[in-house]
Amino acid sequence: MNEKPISCAIIGAGPAGYTAAIYASRANLSPVLFEGMQPGGQLTTTTEVENFPGYPQGVNGPEMMGHLREQALRFGTDIRTKVIADVDFNTRPFKLTTDSGEVVEALTVIIATGASARYLGLPDEQKYLGMGVSACATCDGFFYRGRRVAVVGGGDTACEEALYLSTIAKEVFLIVRKPYLRASKVMQNRLTEAPNITILYNTVTEGLYGEEVLEGARLVENAATDTERRYELPIDGFFLAIGHTPNTTLFEGKLALDEQGYIVVNSPSTRTSVPGVFAAGDVADPFYRQAINAAGSGCRAALDADRFLQELR
Numbered sequence: 531m532n533e534k535p536i537s538c539a540i541i542g543a544g545p546a547g548y549t550a551a552i553y554a555s556r557a558n559l560s561p562v563l564f565e566g567m568q569p570g571g572q573l574t575t576t577t578e579v580e581n582f583p584g585y586p587q588g589v590n591g592p593e594m595m596g597h598l599r600e601q602a603l604r605f606g607t608d609i610r611t612k613v614i615a616d617v618d619f620n621t622r623p624f625k626l627t628t629d630s631g632e633v634v635e636a637l638t639v640i641i642a643t644g645a646s647a648r649y650l651g652l653p654d655e656q657k658y659l660g661m662g663v664s665a666c667a668t669c670d671g672f673f674y675r676g677r678r679v680a681v682v683g684g685g686d687t688a689c690e691e692a693l694y695l696s697t698i699a700k701e702v703f704l705i706v707r708k709p710y711l712r713a714s715k716v717m718q719n720r721l722t723e724a725p726n727i728t729i730l731y732n733t734v735t736e737g738l739y740g741e742e743v744l745e746g747a748r749l750v751e752n753a754a755t756d757t758e759r760r761y762e763l764p765i766d767g768f769f770l771a772i773g774h775t776p777n778t779t780l781f782e783g784k785l786a787l788d789e790q791g792y793i794v795v796n797s798p799s800t801r802t803s804v805p806g807v808f809a810a811g812d813v814a815d816p817f818y819r820q821a822i823n824a825a826g827s828g829c830r831a832a833l834d835a836d837r838f839l840q841e842l843r
């Protein structure tokens with residue numbers, strides 16, 4: 531550990547991490563961004579991004595993340611392709627250990643490790659990813675104008691995604707494993723008002739099919755009962771909405787997390803339970819989960835880190 535402490539370490543390379551890096555670089559904080567082995571975050575798993583302001587013709591996800599990375603580099607961000615495997619927030623400066631055992635010290639840390647959409651675990655999901663399977667209706671719904679789609683899940687996200695898709699697609703099926711929805715009543719009422727949404731209760735997905743792109747799902751209704759029924763549902767789009775898992779395993783017991791594992795921040799700031807540690811993007815956002823919000827909170831985290839460092843001086 532020969533390096534002097536980094537002023538601002540950023541963990542994670544999605545819209546939040548890169549935006550934090552741009553702002554921190556321009557504030558002369560000489561940030562170091564640890565981008566891990568899969569830079570770009572969730573947007574690298576989508577194809578076309580059409581709702582990020584500034585791209586009137588849309589842009590593909592990996593390309594947009596390339597632009598953000600380039601912009602961070604332009605202002606001098608030190609981007610390291612390393613995974614942070616451990617953190618120690620009990621000492622000052624903080625200690626970050628990479629997976630190769632290297633220890634770096636940092637005066638402030640911005641966590642932007644994101645969240646991962648949950649998948650059912652079917653092998654077919656990966657096969658049709660971007661070819662009919664998606665975990666974000668807001669991102670990909672537009673491509674299903676006038677088509678038949680299904681959403682899996684019974685929570686608020688699933689209902690919201692089904693409602694959103696119902697304004698675009700011809701027909702929407704909500705695949706719910708239980709005989710009821712977990713979603714709030716207000717959301718359930720909205721669903722019943724949508725004429726083109728059909729709720730398939732007590733139904734699970736066994737598999738997907740299609741020649742090259744998705745053509746349908748294999749469903750089982752009332753599994754393991756006398757009324758069990760297996761059937762194929764022809765659909766063009768299959769949207770997962772069974773929750774997200776924030777990428778916070780590394781911070782368990784080290785920062786305050788909510789019951790779902792998201793980092794608790796003192797909103798509207800990005801301050802966590804440890805002074806000098808900030809969180810931005812989906813890792814601290816169970817609600818909005820949009821790239822533009824992640825970018826906005828990355829900006830706030832850099833400004834918060836800058837203020838914190840000014841108070842140290």
Ligand code: NDP
Pocket residue numbers: 650682683684685686687688690707708711712771772773774816817
């Ligand atoms: P939730 O955890 O609330 O719901 C997940 C849903 O997915 C549940 O219906 C669950 O079924 C189902 N599910 C989980 N695993 C599987 C599986 N393997 N197979 C089939 N179904 C499965 O997650 P959400 O993302 O919906 O919501 C997260 C939080 O965000 C909640 O607190 C929610 O209220 C909030 N939210 C609020 C919104 C709003 O107010 N506008 C909008 C979106 C989210 P089961 O019920 O059987 O466990």
